[in-house]
Amino acid sequence: MKVLHIVRQYGPVGGMERYVWEVSRAQAELGMEVNVLCEEVHGNGHENINVFQLGKGLRKPRWLAALLFSRRVTRWIRKHPQKGTIIHSHETTAVHHITTFHGPPFARIRQYPWWKRVSLRVYANLWLEQRELCGDQVQKVVPNSALIAKELLAAYPSIKARLTDPVIPGVGKCIERPDRIIPPTGGVIGFIGKEWQRKGLDRAIAIVEKLRQSRPECELWVAGPAPDDVAHLFKTWDGGYRLLGLTDSREIMPQLDLLIHPARREPFGMVITEALAANVPAVVSRQCGAASEIGNKQGMVLDESENRSKWVEACNELLNRSEPPPPYQHSWREVALEYANLYRLINTENQDIRAYSS
Template sequence: MKILQVVRRYGPVGGMERYVWETARELVKLGHQVQVICEQNLAEPNSDIAVHELGRMHYRPRWLYYWRFSRRVDAWLKANPQPGWLIHSNERVGVHDVTTFHGPPFASVRDKPWWKKISIRVVAQLWLERRELRVAKRIVPNSEIIAKQLAHYYPEYAHKLTAPIVPGVLPGVTRAPRNVPADGGIVGFVGREWQRKGLPLAVEIIAQLRKTRPNLKLWVVGPEEKEITYLFRDWQGGYRLLGWRTDNAH
């Protein structure tokens, strides 16, 4: 089989990105031909996988960034037709045969108050998401929860859903067991896209827990300190903002 993967960042640099990178390598081991279209190649060279970089783009606003990436993928495929290749996308594009859904659908915004829906951002994100699902012949959720959410918000495309294919986990460094004090402990949050991944909610939850566990701490890895300091304006210690780190085994 000939498979063309579409992803913005290709390489072991994030949860979704590693999912795609590992999938591409395993497909090659199974004897399939694999190509990758990406904005940025962050993987070590692999002579068995042809990687086509489209060039970096401005990341904000995100909906416009997604649209621009989609347009570049369209243009590349028009200039470089790939007859006989199955296109497997992991992004908000509109030229794929199969799409893998890596996170909760944006359509959950429908459950919010009306004043939170009136924006170009919401309209654009919903349009991109619906197009992704409409074009796909098969939709692969990467968890049972995401499968249920997609079926709920997009029942007209539920027949396209496959069984969930969850991310594989490689053996890592084994951590020694630790006893957590009843009045403390450390909660870690890791994620550059801290708003989408729920850091504000995590801060609220830990703040409430600290009322009964006063020595509980929150450590945040990913965002720059200046971006998120305001979330802790009512805190008196109990947190660490570590920025992005690559020097830890865990």
């Protein structure tokens, strides 16, 4: 089985990028012939993966960067025909058999007032997305969570036949949190996310601030955003927090007693399943795709807009737990096998690149 992954940045530099990085490596370990077409590589390569780099491209505006990348991909495919190869894209390209959709559909903008939809940026993004999902050569559309699947079907009902069950991210090996007693007045709560506005850091701060009224020694650790960018949010605090900056979440996870993730919008949220795999329970918003992975005693799911007192109660209950949460397991090997099953349903014959729009 031969596959070509398409992604602009190949490496563990973001949620989508890490997904591609991990899946491709797991597929190579299974003995598949794996190739990657990208602009740049970040991280150490894999001896069984061939990577083809197009070179650094435009970064902004995003819609133009996506369009130009797509054109470069199409030109490369025309020069290097991929007979018998499954083309698996993670971008808005025009030459793929299967696409994995990692974020909310841009088509949600159709719900906005008309004056917010009149721009070249909107038209371009809608066209790119429509082509990615509805192109004649596209055989499978894979959402990365049940949340995204629901939104895709609502925005593009015509893709129902090619929309698959979600293939959620896996979790790599991690250091598990050692079982320890949490002081009734303390506990370490973690917030992890570089895009802190969307992931609800302000909300997390308000929740923990109220929780500290009954647990004065409780601490909030923030990883992801630069300390200087979020320090102003703690101007009323007198200690009780740490700003860790850009940090490997897997390294700090064993030191946490609880993860809080009150995101306003989160297509999946890999940090949530990483916490569960490290035996750290999580309190997350229903607006997170990974909320569906939280089982009994592994954490709690609340609506992002739920009263702050409800969030405090949930945090307090999990900090007062008497036993560790049940283990969570979902390896990248399992993810690779899920894709292998999908690939078997794809026909790579009669591929006519000339028919694809650039």
